[in-house]
Structure formats: structure tokens, C-alpha cells
Amino acid sequence: RGFENEGKPMSGSPDADATLFQSNESLVSPKHYQYKEKYILTSVKSGLMIIDQHRSHVRILFEKYLSQITNRKGISQRVLFPERIELTSSEASSLSEIQEDMEALGFEMSDLGNNSFAIQGIPSELQNVDAVALVRSMIDKNMETGSNIQEQMHEKLALSMADFTAIPAGKSLTEEEMLRMVDQLFACQSPNHTPDGKSIITVISDDEMENKLK
Structure with a gap:
């Protein structure tokens, strides 16, 4: 999958968060509860906020990695034992397209x-x-989602790495x-x-909960 809208706000949309999380929707409880090792529950002024922990971490890491690629600020750590990766010719060609951006994230690879x-x-x-x-x-x-537009390539690479490294559902x-x-x-x-x-987020309002418990 690429960055199709599918009827939902895109990452760069200025209105992506206007309808759900408002600046005055402050948390009213310092306590957070984990449900089925998948969701984080916390109280807000309007009701109960439910956060998908994996998707939340994907968003956090995506913005972090995208910033590193854009600003070329990734820091690399050398591995003790370099790992060899064998590619097909088409995979090697694909790697050459993104290698500079991977280096910006902190990868070091030799041909x-x-x-x-x-x-x-x-x-x-x-x-x-x-x-x-x-x-x-x-x-x-x-x-899978090849693009010739640099900004889209940066987003695609950042999302790929965020998806792979984000904490999974099922983690306490x-x-x-x-x-x-x-x-x-x-x-x-x-x-x-x-x-x-x-x-990532949904809120069950106080009214909704009261109606369900009538």
C-alpha cells in the first residue's frame, strides 16, 4: 500500500486532526490503562479515550524517521559482525534508489x-x-509502491521503517x-x-456510556 487517502486524512493534511483531538481536550487523569495489550485507555474531559498502541507508535516513529531523512540527522551504530544480504538485480536497483535516504537514517552498507x-x-x-x-x-x-517524487519516497521509506520497528499489539x-x-x-x-x-484514537463520550448503561 502507498499513501492513498481512502477517504481519511493524509499525513500532510492541515485538517487531519481538527475533528477528533482538539487542543482543549486535555487529559484529566494521569493514569493510563492497557486493555488486552493492544489499547491504551485514559480519561479525558469528554469521556474515555482509546488509543491503538501499535498505530500510535507507527505515527511517532514515522515523524521521527521522516525528520531524520529530511534533515540528514540519523546516527549510525556499527555492527560487531556485518551481515551479508543477497539481492536480485531488481532488488539491487531498488536499493540504489533509496540508499542515500537509508544512510540519512543511519544505515551503512557496502557493495x-x-x-x-x-x-x-x-x-x-x-x-x-x-x-x-x-x-x-x-x-x-x-x-511495491515505487515513486519518482522525492517527498513521497521519503514518506514511503519512513513508513516502512516505522511499520517494521513499532511495538506490536500484544506487548505489555x-x-x-x-x-x-x-x-x-x-x-x-x-x-x-x-x-x-x-x-489511532477514538473517544467514547460520557453520553454514549450513559446510554449504554441505561
């Missing part, structure tokens, strides 16, 4: 010839990640981790939707 590459460095914030699988996923995404979070995620989400430019238009 070994015959469509083989060594991954010698990865972004410094990544821990215990399958570097070969991550690079392959970014190449696959580029081949501490209160501190939930608080940090909520704070980071609401610091995003578009906290209500993922870059490909999926909803």
Missing part, C-alpha cells in the same frame, strides 16, 4: 559485487533488530511507557491517524 551487500551499520536507536529483514522490507516497500507496557507514548503521540503533527490513514 560486495554481484548484487551482494554488507550491512555494517544500523540506526543507533535500534536494538535487537533483524537488520537483513528490515532492509528487505524497505526494499520491498520501495518496489508499564504506566511510564504508556505515559511517554501518549505524550509523544500528542506532540506529533497528526496524532489521529497513521500516515496511511488508519485511525
